[in-house]
Amino acid sequence: xxxxxxxxxxxxxxxxxxxxxxxxxxxxxxxxxxxxxxxxxxxxxxxxxxxxxxxxxxxxxxxxxxxxxxxxxxxxxxxxxxxxxxxxxxxxxxxxxxxxxxxxxxxxxxxxxxxxxxxxxxxxxxxxxxxxxxxxxxxxxxxxxxxxxxxxxxxxxxxxxxxxxxxxxxxxxxxxxxxxxxxxxxxxxxxxxxxxxxxxxxxxxxxxxxxxxxxxxxxxxxxxxxxxxxxxxxxxxxxxxxxxxxxxxxxxxxxxxxxxxxxxxxxxxxxxxxxxxxxxxxxxxxxxxxxxxxxxxxxxxxxxxxxxxxxxxxxxxxxxxxxxxxxxxxxxxxxxxxxxxxxxxxxxxxxxxxxxxxxxxxxxxxxxxxxxxxxxxxxxxxxxxxxxxxxxxxxxxxxxxxxxxxxxxxxxxxxxxxxxxxxxxxxxxxxxxxxxxxxxxxxxxxxxxxxxxxxxxxxxxxxxxxxxxxxxxxxxxxxxxxxxxxxxxxxxxxxx
Numbered sequence: 001x002x003x004x005x006x007x008x009x010x011x012x013x014x015x016x017x018x019x020x021x022x023x024x025x026x027x028x029x030x031x032x033x034x035x036x037x038x039x040x041x042x043x044x045x046x047x048x049x050x051x052x053x054x055x056x057x058x059x060x061x062x063x064x065x066x067x068x069x070x071x072x073x074x075x076x077x078x079x080x081x082x083x084x085x086x087x088x089x090x091x092x093x094x095x096x097x098x099x100x101x102x103x104x105x106x107x108x109x110x111x112x113x114x115x116x117x118x119x120x121x122x123x124x125x126x127x128x129x130x131x132x133x134x135x136x137x138x139x140x141x142x143x144x145x146x147x148x149x150x151x152x153x154x155x156x157x158x159x160x161x162x163x164x165x166x167x168x169x170x171x172x173x174x175x176x177x178x179x180x181x182x183x184x185x186x187x188x189x190x191x192x193x194x195x196x197x198x199x200x201x202x203x204x205x206x207x208x209x210x211x212x213x214x215x216x217x218x219x220x221x222x223x224x225x226x227x228x229x230x231x232x233x234x235x236x237x238x239x240x241x242x243x244x245x246x247x248x249x250x251x252x253x254x255x256x257x258x259x260x261x262x263x264x265x266x267x268x269x270x271x272x273x274x275x276x277x278x279x280x281x282x283x284x285x286x287x288x289x290x291x292x293x294x295x296x297x298x299x300x301x302x303x304x305x306x307x308x309x310x311x312x313x314x315x316x317x318x319x320x321x322x323x324x325x326x327x328x329x330x331x332x333x334x335x336x337x338x339x340x341x342x343x344x345x346x347x348x349x350x351x352x353x354x355x356x357x358x359x360x361x362x363x364x365x366x367x368x369x370x371x372x373x374x375x376x377x378x379x380x381x382x383x384x385x386x387x388x389x390x391x392x393x394x395x396x397x398x399x400x401x402x403x404x405x406x407x408x409x410x411x412x413x414x415x416x417x418x419x420x421x422x423x424x425x426x427x428x429x430x431x432x433x434x435x436x437x438x439x440x441x442x443x444x445x446x447x448x449x450x451x452x453x454x455x456x457x458x459x460x461x462x463x464x465x466x467x468x469x470x471x472x473x474x475x476x477x478x479x480x481x482x483x484x485x486x487x488x489x490x491x492x493x494x495x496x
Contacts, residue, residue, distance in 0.1 A: 004043035008035055011226075014233040020305040022236045025266050029113045034229060037108050038222040045219020049212045056209040063202050070194065078195075082167070082203060089162060090210045093155055094217045100152045101221040107145040114141060156214055167203045171195055250327070252316055252414075255279040255302060260311035262297055271297045273468045274311070281414070284437065284446040286456035288489060289465035295449050298465070299417055302447065303332050333408025337420040339400045346377055347384035350406045367406040372432055373399065405433065416440075418448045420455065434458055462486075 011034060015023075068075040118134055175192050255278070262272040272294050279285060279302065287295040300306045301313060304325040313320040320328060341349055350367055351359040361384055368374045376399070380386040388395050388403075395403070408416050416437070437446050438458065450456045462479055464472040464486050472483045479486040 001043075003047045004039055007042070007226075008039050011035070011039070011230070014230070018233045018236050019307075020300070021265065021307075022233065024264065027109075027113070029116050030109050031229075033109055033112055034226065037105075038226050041219045041222040042226060045215045046223060049216050052212045053209060053216075056205050056212065060202060060205050060209070063197075067194065067202075082206060085162075085166065086206055086210050089158065090214055093158060094214060097152050097155055097214065097218050098221060100148055100155070101218045104145065104148050104152065105221055105225065107141065107148060111138075111141050111145055114138060152218070156211065156218075164203065164207065249331070249414075253281050254316060255320075256314040256317075257298070257301065257308075258312050258314055260298075260301060260308045260313065262301060262306060263309045269468075270309070271468050272301070275470050277463055277470060277473065279445065279447070281445050282442040283460045284441065284448070284458070286448045286450050286459040286462040287465065288450050288456055288462055288486070290489065291451075292467075293465035294468040294470075295463075295465050296419065298463075298470075299419075299447055299449055303334070303415075303417060304329050331411075331414040333411045333413035333416045335401070335404050335408050335416065335418050339404035341388060341395075341400055341403065343387065345382075345385045345387055346380075346403065349388060349403055350410050352407050352410075363410060364406075367409045368403075370409055370436055371402040371406045373402050373406065402433075405436075413444060415445045415447065418446065418455075420449055420451050464489075 015031065064079060067079070114137065118138070171192070174195060178191065257275050257277050260272060260275040261270055263270045275294075275298060277298075287299060289295055297306065301308055304313075304320060307321070315323045315328065345356075346368075347359050347361060347364045348354075348356060350364045364384060365374055365377075368377055377383060377386070388400075437444070440446070446459075448455055448459060456462055457476065460475070462473060462476060463470055464479060464483060466485055471485060472479060474482075480490060
């Protein structure tokens with residue numbers, strides 16, 4: 001259990017500190033399976049088997065030595081035959097179970113991915129009116145998984161049953177041959193006693209030893225996957241540090257992207273090509289363009305999640321990596337389009353990642369007041385300690401986005417990134433939030449990734465992207481008059 005705990009903690013530590021780029025290329029459900037399935041198999045199939053193998057081997061030594069000492073010739077022949085049959089059978093079974101175990105590993109990933117899709121998206125499932133189709137798919141996945149598991153268990157039982165049956169037949173055969181041959185009765189009783197003792201005590205131990213070795217072999221499929229993942233995260237850029245990051249406020253005036261290009265590892269085409277832009281402290285910026293234009297990638301480079309393939313990110317003329325990416329990110333608040341809300345209390349969701357005993361409730365209330373949720377929360381029976389359900393089921397989409405904005409404000413950020421963060425708000429809510437950020441003008445720098453025209457009407461400066469390039473920039477009036485692409489973008493939004 002301690003080994004399993006240690007490996008799980010170490011794996012999550014690697015996941016937490018490794019590059020964001022690595023996570024983009026990996027399925028989150030499959031990564032979660034490593035903790036619930038793979039590490040468990042590694043613990044049960046490898047670590048647990050070590051003392052068992054040592055115990056069985058130690059227990060076997062004395063009777064084996066005794067039999068060989070009593071009758072070296074026949075003892076060695078008998079031992080060799082039993083061992084040969086057992087391990088030959090184990091070798092054949094190992095190949096079969098390794099193949100089946102690998103299939104099971106794939107099926108577990110399929111089942112868990114499917115369940116996440118169905119259970120978290122239950123609203124879509126019910127409204128699709130295709131519940132039976134989902135049930136049919138699950139029946140196929142789960143039937144294959146259950147049959148595969150049963151088949152592996154049954155195949156693993158073959159050596160035990162077969163060797164036990166062969167040993168019992170062997171005892172009867174030897175006894176019959178010796179009896180028919182008119183062997184001395186006194187010697188016959190002695191020999192048969194030794195053979196019976198050997199068969200009923202030693203052979204089961206040999207069986208258990210074989211099963212332990214088989215378990216180690218079966219778990220090797222999962223162990224190889226764990227090893228591969230560890231090698232991947234170790235080869236990616238990571239820095240594991242157990243210290244808590246606490247950075248004092250720092251002064252900065254401008255963030256610049258200088259000839260920045262970026263290509264995702266899984267892509268042959270550049271997502272960004274020679275981007276040059278400047279962001280000044282205290283202003284509000286909009287990043288616009290049609291889907292796939294490069295807006296989000298550019299902002300992720302600005303916040304340090306992605307490192308440029310070419311070019312550099314400069315903070316007051318100093319390379320961001322030299323300044324300290326963690327230090328820079330400590331001053332950034334992020335509001336996603338779909339808030340990541342946990343099945344915790346309101347105050348724990350606002351003070352994200354902070355231990356409940358260390359949460360400043362006055363500060364939480366202040367943040368909720370800024371986004372207009374204070375009165376709503378005060379009316380709840382448990383106030384800040386009210387649970388909001390898994391993924392915020394007990395709140396509306398607009399309230400979840402307001403909590404996400406309050407979470408960003410709790411950090412006392414100097415930069416706030418809004419990734420289309422007001423789409424779930426009605427027009428009154430959107431105007432209220434715009435007024436909130438207007439009041440923060442000069443104090444907080446706001447970067448808005450905009451898919452809707454309404455979210456860029458009041459920004460100071462707009463960056464217009466197309467096909468991975470920054471094609472134009474300026475205020476709204478300038479771009480509308482001088483950029484055909486921007487006019488097309490805004491007119492399309494207004495029409496829809």
